[in-house]
Amino acid sequence: MRLPFFYGWVIIAVTFVTMAIGVNARTAFSLLFPPILGEFGWDRGVTAGAFSFGFVVSAASSPLIGRLMDRLGPRSVMELGVALMAGGLLLAPLTTQPWHLYLTIGVLVGAGSICLGYSGQSLYLPNWFNRRRGLAIGLAFAGVGIGSMTLLPWVQLMIEQTGWRTACTAMGLLVLIALAPINLLVRKRPEDLGLRPDGDAAPSASASKPVSNVVDHEWASIDWTLARAVCTARFWWLAIGYFGGLYVWYAVQVHQTKYLLDIGFSPKVAVWSLGAVSLLGIPGQIFLGHLSDRVGREWIWTIGCAGFAICFAALTALSEIHSLALIYLMVFTQGALGYGLTSVLGPIVVEIFQGKHYGSIFGTVTVAALAGGAAGPFVTGVLHDVTGNYTLAFAIGIAVSGLSALAIWFASPRKVRAVAGRLHFE
Numbered sequence: 001m002r003l004p005f006f007y008g009w010v011i012i013a014v015t016f017v018t019m020a021i022g023v024n025a026r027t028a029f030s031l032l033f034p035p036i037l038g039e040f041g042w043d044r045g046v047t048a049g050a051f052s053f054g055f056v057v058s059a060a061s062s063p064l065i066g067r068l069m070d071r072l073g074p075r076s077v078m079e080l081g082v083a084l085m086a087g088g089l090l091l092a093p094l095t096t097q098p099w100h101l102y103l104t105i106g107v108l109v110g111a112g113s114i115c116l117g118y119s120g121q122s123l124y125l126p127n128w129f130n131r132r133r134g135l136a137i138g139l140a141f142a143g144v145g146i147g148s149m150t151l152l153p154w155v156q157l158m159i160e161q162t163g164w165r166t167a168c169t170a171m172g173l174l175v176l177i178a179l180a181p182i183n184l185l186v187r188k189r190p191e192d193l194g195l196r197p198d199g200d201a202a203p204s205a206s207a208s209k210p211v212s213n214v215v216d217h218e219w220a221s222i223d224w225t226l227a228r229a230v231c232t233a234r235f236w237w238l239a240i241g242y243f244g245g246l247y248v249w250y251a252v253q254v255h256q257t258k259y260l261l262d263i264g265f266s267p268k269v270a271v272w273s274l275g276a277v278s279l280l281g282i283p284g285q286i287f288l289g290h291l292s293d294r295v296g297r298e299w300i301w302t303i304g305c306a307g308f309a310i311c312f313a314a315l316t317a318l319s320e321i322h323s324l325a326l327i328y329l330m331v332f333t334q335g336a337l338g339y340g341l342t343s344v345l346g347p348i349v350v351e352i353f354q355g356k357h358y359g360s361i362f363g364t365v366t367v368a369a370l371a372g373g374a375a376g377p378f379v380t381g382v383l384h385d386v387t388g389n390y391t392l393a394f395a396i397g398i399a400v401s402g403l404s405a406l407a408i409w410f411a412s413p414r415k416v417r418a419v420a421g422r423l424h425f426e
Contacts, residue, residue, distance in 0.1 A: 006195070008198070016143035017179070018179055019117070025109070030254055031159060033258055034258055049102070050101040058119075065077060065120060074123070078115060082116065082183065084112030086172045089172030092172075114366070121140065121141070122346030130213075131420045142282040148274070214416070215415055224353045234410075234411045235365070238349060240403065244407065245372065247372035248308040250376040252308065257270045259390055263319055265327075279335065281336070286343075297351070297414070298409050301344055301404070305404050308333070312397040314326045315390070316391060
């Protein structure tokens with residue numbers, strides 16, 4: 001049955017809802033962190049390590065997820081993610097020892113999130129759009145912001161009224177009931193439904209040849225397998241860039257709430273700040289995704305990294321200057337700028353290594369990204385335990401932000417395929 005609009009927008013809508021619930025179910029660990037610490041009295045490094053261990057599990061499973069996507073398609077991958085994440089959240093209330101938290105929040109939720117989150121969605125969303133790739137992915141990933149402003153306050157309310165265990169159970173049921181049915185609608189590529197990317201009509205025999213966005217024809221003509229990709233410098237620059245991007249992202253996300261509480265801000269301000277970051281990510285991801293289709297992916301990655309660097313600087317200053325203005329600066333730069341990284345996660349890799357093995361290649365690059373996501377909260381927590389404050393940890397975050405931006409410029413997707421807005425310059 002033909003729809004009156006391009007089916008790609010159905011895919012975007014499903015992803016929007018999936019990201020709103022799936023990503024924020026994992027982000028909620030930042031809200032669970034204080035009551036778990038308060039109940040068990042474990043070290044911050046040990047407790048935050050459960051979240052970091054989830055990234056280790058995600059990193060180990062990421063290449064497998066990429067291969068599953070290549071072979072079975074997104075429906076199987078998404079439903080697997082729903083089962084794993086829901087199972088982890090429903091079992092987490094049974095926690096009495098640190099290893100219980102590592103198994104549930106770490107292994108199960110971590111493995112589920114690689115399917116439902118940014119990495120899993122980036123394995124197939126770029127197939128549906130060419131000209132508006134950045135905009136479409138920005139719209140899809142903006143669901144995270146809506147979810148943060150609805151799901152996270154709800155979780156915090158449950159934690160305050162009925163405890164963190166009830167909150168985990170409720171989130172697990174929400175993931176299972178809401179996400180399992182709608183992800184039966186997803187498809188891997190428009191060609192599976194007899195469509196073309198962006199909803200374009202099939203070219204007629206008399207139509208003029210469309211303008212190619214390929215800049216390096218020799219590179220683009222290669223059948224990029226994983227084995228070939230890992231032998232290139234571009235692959236490793238991508239790995240460094242993605243490691244740094246997720247390092248700074250999760251270093252601040254996991255520790256932000258507890259840090260603000262430690263330096264004297266109220267729980268209301270701390271929770272509002274976490275939610276407002278993702279809310280600002282909505283216009284940020286959409287606008288920066290659209291802008292990436294005009295100016296190129298490297299510029300947007302740089303803007304995102306600059307946002308995180310300013311965020312770390314503002315957090316450091318807050319320990320000396322108790323100012324709401326600095327809170328607003330931290331929230332804006334982290335959300336409106338930093339979250340723009342997500343809109344180009346998939347496009348950067350697909351524009352360098354486009355082909356039938358893209359899933360395996362992206363899944364392997366994601367190992368580096370998730371290693372950064374694991375290292376960020378763990379290293380930040382350990383440095384706090386050793387030094388007694390976050391000053392050194394936040395300074396390292398600023399340095400890693402700069403390294404990440406530089407690495408993507410060296411990977412240079414613009415030198416392989418031009419974005420739509422740069423075609424007339426190539």
